[in-house]
Amino acid sequence: QSALTQPASVSGSPGQSITISCTGASSDVGTYHLVSWYQQFPGKAPKLIISEVNKRPSGVSDRFSGSISGNTASLTISGLQAEDEADYYCCSYVGYVTLYVFGTGTTVTVL
């Protein structure tokens, strides 16, 4: 099972909106439509910020939103803030053999 494809980096100015794509295949994202997103700061564990494509856990800012179209999931960060600088990973359920696969990761930079 191959890693999902994400852009290596995305940048934006404070207040702007950015979108991170996560492209899989018909065997993962396209079949199960079960995708989550994680935020990771240097030296820290990943933190769940979006589950089930577009659901935010309690305490996660509503500036984070998710969507899906075909084999591609997306994470949008609205009203970009300096504190959003981090690495972001998508993850898709892929079945009972591998269970899930992660994206290649995207570094978000606030200009």
Next chain:
Amino acid sequence: QAQLVESGGGLVEPGGSLRLSCAASGFTFSHYYMSWIRQAPGKGLEWISYITNSNGYTNYADSVKGRFTISRDNARNSLFLQMNNLRAEDTAVYYCAADKYYSQSGGYLPESWGQGTLVTVS
């Protein structure tokens, strides 16, 4: 609030063994699938193994199959990873994760993560 605490990492020579532990609290451990996920220095996340909640079915990524063994003790709310025949490419931070079941899709994704434990093979 779910809490996962890994331990057991350290420096080991190639060919050596280590046993990682993960202590769980704040949720019903026996209800969750559990996974080990690793992250090599400067690299992305890699799922390496999972174990089901009750019957203990397990599976592994090809990169560790035959060398690593995942197990759990529901009575002690603990997850383990026995790592044998370690290689330089196994150097990574190892995270345990509680996998949540999403009934609408019929699948699992990691919900809670530990802080990680560093394994260095050199």
